[in-house]
Structure formats: structure tokens, C-alpha cells
Amino acid sequence: MNVERITRLEDVAADWLARLHSPECSAAERAAFEDWLAASPRHVEAWLEAERLHCLAGALATDEMLQAAAGEVLRPSPRQASRVARGRGWSWTAAAAAMLVLAVGAVQWMRPGPATIVDHATVVGEQREVLLADGTRMLLDTDTALVTRFDRRQRVVELAHGRVQFEVGQDRRPFLVRAAASTVRDIGTTFQVSRRGDEVDIGLIEGVVLVSRGDDGPGRKLAPGEQVRVDPQGRFTATRALDLEAATAWPRGELILSKRRLDDLLAEMNRYAEVPLRLADSTLAGIAINGVFRVDEQDGLIKALEENWGLRAERRADEILLHGPPR
Missing domain, CATH: 3.55.50.30 (Phage tail protein beta-alpha-beta fold)
Structure with a gap:
């Protein structure tokens, strides 16, 4: 594992986070950010992790239990107060202890924890809508089977066969759909995935998705109204127009x-x-x-x-x- 490369990638993602949150961020910078995201699935993962850590820091800062624990550490004893009054500081030791409390809380929060695994399926002639705990709506077409695996760090759907429309719920965790040789990474959107054998079709209705070969392969970013096919070897066809009228008809x-x-x-x-x-x-x-x-x-x-x-x-x-x- 190239630790230096990973660290640099994390730094780049953190830099993008700061730039995008700046009121001075320009349209050109946002376009450059989207190009950077599409360049690699690892960029998407680094960005989502940077966002997650950013939200985690905010959550820890307002967590009442952690604030109380840090307050106990930072509150000087009478003897310490006396030493402070005499100009003999204790802040470094207390601050280190407080940071340790926050760090322990962060580690506990970031652990993936046990995954919630659920099977979903339809029989021939059946269509069924499933509402997931994160707010995601899945519409399973006829003769479809999939498994959802959700933990604290990510949301993963593994499509065995059939066709599904996803309306992805807002959540800081990455949302991935794995089907044969392809992986679809959602960035807040509505899209469809169809699998026949090991051939997979992905069509985007709204939002942005990144389609890659497996979890680490090169990515293809889709815009609304576009679709792409991934063959069993993970090769992409040319991006082509999605028949939106037909794509929005089968869910009805x-x-x-x-x-x-x-x-x-x-x-x-x-x-x-x-x-x-x-x-x-x-x-x-x-x-x-x-x-x-x-x-x-x-x-x-x-x-x-x-x-x-x-x-x-x-x-x-x-x-x-x-x-x-x-x-």
C-alpha cells in the first residue's frame, strides 16, 4: 500500500471540501471538481470520506456526552486552580486529555460496526417498491434479486439479476451498486441498473453517477439522460442517449x-x-x-x-x- 499516495489523496479531497464551502468558489472550480471526481472511483471515496469526517467533527463538537466528558477533564481541581493562579499552567495536560476523549469518540463512531444485510426479490410478473432505512426507494422489476449491506461507513447493493430503479436517500455514507463486473457510485440521484447474466446496463435519470469496473477500475461519469453498458469483462460501450420516456414507463x-x-x-x-x-x-x-x-x-x-x-x-x-x- 502506498501510504504517501493515500495521504496526498486525502489532502486533495480535504482541499476540495474547503474550496467548495467557500463563498468565493467559482463555477469553473465546481466544474473542475466534478472532473476530478470522475477521474477515479478512489477520488469519490476520498471525497465522501472527507465529507463524513467533516460532519463527524461537527457532531462531536455538539455531542453532549463528549462535551461533558471533556468538561470534566478541562475543569481544574482546586489545587490546579491554585497553580494556575500562581501562573503555573496545566493546560497542555488537560488539553491532551480532552483531545483523547474526542479521539476515542471519533474512533468509536468511525468503526464500520455490524452490517445490516437484507435480501429482496420479486417473482415473474411482480413489481415491488422497497423503502430502505436511509430513505432510499428501490423499485424492483419482475424477476429481480438483490442484497443490501448497510453499515456505518457505506451502503452497498449487490444486484444478482433483474432490473432496479434507485431513488437514493440523502446520507453521508457512500451508496454503491455492484452488478457483475461493474460498480455504480451514486452522488445523490435517480438511476436504473439492469443485469442480464454478466452484462449490465446503467441509465441515469437525474443527478450524477460514476460507473467503474469493479471498485478500483477507471470510471465513466454519466449525465442525466445518458446510459452505458458494461460487458462481462468490465468493458464500457460508448455512452449513448437514454430513452427517458421508456425508462420512466416501466416503473409504472x-x-x-x-x-x-x-x-x-x-x-x-x-x-x-x-x-x-x-x-x-x-x-x-x-x-x-x-x-x-x-x-x-x-x-x-x-x-x-x-x-x-x-x-x-x-x-x-x-x-x-x-x-x-x-x-
């Missing part, structure tokens, strides 16, 4: 399509269905579909395909086959 239980292929529609709808829809003829896959469909209304979709696109449904025990228009 809707699919909004504009000139999307029929096979894409069926693949999405089948995520919510016990009995899947299949194409009897692969040439039907490229039919362009427009419309708004409820994810929990498979019969409504079938009716729309029959009435508007001339398809015909054949119901079987374990699937529903879609045939083309009669010739």
Missing part, C-alpha cells in the same frame, strides 16, 4: 414502443409472463410496433396484435404461438 408497469421490432416487444413482455409468446414464423420478427402496452396485460397485447397487425394467436399448454396474417 408500461412499455412504450416507437418503431420497435416485434421480437423485441415479445422478449420484454415475456419477462412478466408465466406463459411466453413465441413467433411461429421468424419472418415476423422485424414487424415495426408502435404503442403503449401494460406489462401485466398479455391478453391486451394479443388483441392489439390481432386487430392492428393481423396476427393470429394459437394457445398451447406451455406457450402462445403468433402466426402471420392468412395468405
